[in-house]
Amino acid sequence: MRIVTHSGTFHADDVFASVILRAALGDFDFIRTRDAALIATADLVFDVGGVYAPARKRYDHHMRDLPRREDGTPYSSVGLIWRDYGRAALPRFVPGIEESMLDSVWHDVDAGIVLPIDQADNGIATASPSHLALLIEAFNPTWDSIQTYDEAFSEAAGLAHGVLQRACRQAYAEAKAASFVLTAAGAAKTPQKNPHVIVLDRKLPWEKAVFENGLTDLLFVIYPNEDSTSWYCRTIPPEPNSFGQRLSLPESWRGLQEEAFSKAAGISDGVFCHPSGFICGARSQASAIRLAEQAIAAGQAAEAI
Incomplete structure (x- = not known):
């Protein structure tokens, strides 16, 4: 499988999207490019290509009629990838997670990590200096760096993987805790x-x-x-x-x-x-x-x- 996103400067949405796809799909050839021929022949494309067509595994969002959440918030590439591949990725981030917990964990991570990146990437929320989106962008090479953009992207993806894994495990722990609390609340109503x-x-x-x-x-x-x-x-x-x-x-x-x-x-x-x-x-x-x-x-x- 060949998966493509754009080359050059990266943002939190494409970095996190790549991490989610790695967890969901396992090994694949990952190419960062703007070559139209490579984009056209890829099995999955995100954040580039000018096409939003999930059935064809095309997940760009840089167009006038861009995809939006139910509440009208524009998606970035991470929101789209998390929507379609997040549940498949969760067992890699949280080994042993029960199927009954998938939706709860998915929603928590969507609200806490993914949605704020969607908002920042689309300019509808102010990103403070400590915002996760800006922390990821800081991995881009400086003007005088000898590091390539692909090398920097790989480093940023390492941080994003750790953040996302921890967020998923925290959400899973909270979902399990809720089960214990509800059981205790039920016991409190007994004679x-x-x-x-x-x-x-x-x-x-x-x-x-x-x-x-x-x-x-x-x-x-x-x-x-x-x-x-x-x-x-x-x-x-x-x-x-x-x-x-x-x-x-x-x-x-x-x-x-x-x-x-x-x-x-x-x-x-x-x-x-x-x-x-x-x-x-x-x-x-x-x-x-x-x-x-x-x-x-x-x-x-x-x-x-």
Whole structure:
């Protein structure tokens, strides 16, 4: 198989597109050229050629009637290649990924990595000096360099591969975490459990799953620290990335540690309560759950007054 893109100066979209195709298709002859004959006879062409025809594996986007996303955002070559080959590439970036996780991971990477490159390449979003698109462009040879553009492209592709692989694995980890959170939320609704408290058996990212799945009844999440020597009781914020609380921990606990905190909270193994009332901890799971239950009872009592 022969795959072609343009020669000379490169941008993030063609670099990342090449990395995706390598992961999806394996070995192929890769040529960077503007030779019309080579472009015409290639098996797949992206970011050059003046033709957008996915059925013929032609993925240029430099034309007046350029391809767009459903929301109207113009595609760059990476958006087009990720759209058609991203799911096939994911098993190479994330070995062992379950088929059921492909769509979730694909969408996360599309939103977090691919879409911003589409926007920057088409000039519809301002790229700050640290924007990924500009970091890739910085690999182009300087005017006084003896390095060829193809050599520089290869170096840039190495960085892009690392970024994309890490983004895919992070998205996969978050998708798995969401599954654990939803299972815990389901368990919280069973008899003898508190429906406002979820208990996780490991530390993992839970906030995204809470908000994306509309778990509005949850008030606290219980989880261990990294070595399971203590357990956290964390309030759930009213919106993502906030230190606010749907229900704050009792004022009488805040800022206390060890024995003083244990006495105030009525447990034997308390560790601390943060002064702002968004998190506290104990040395056992049972005590951490007890802290959440007491905070909920205190909140209900305050509302009844």
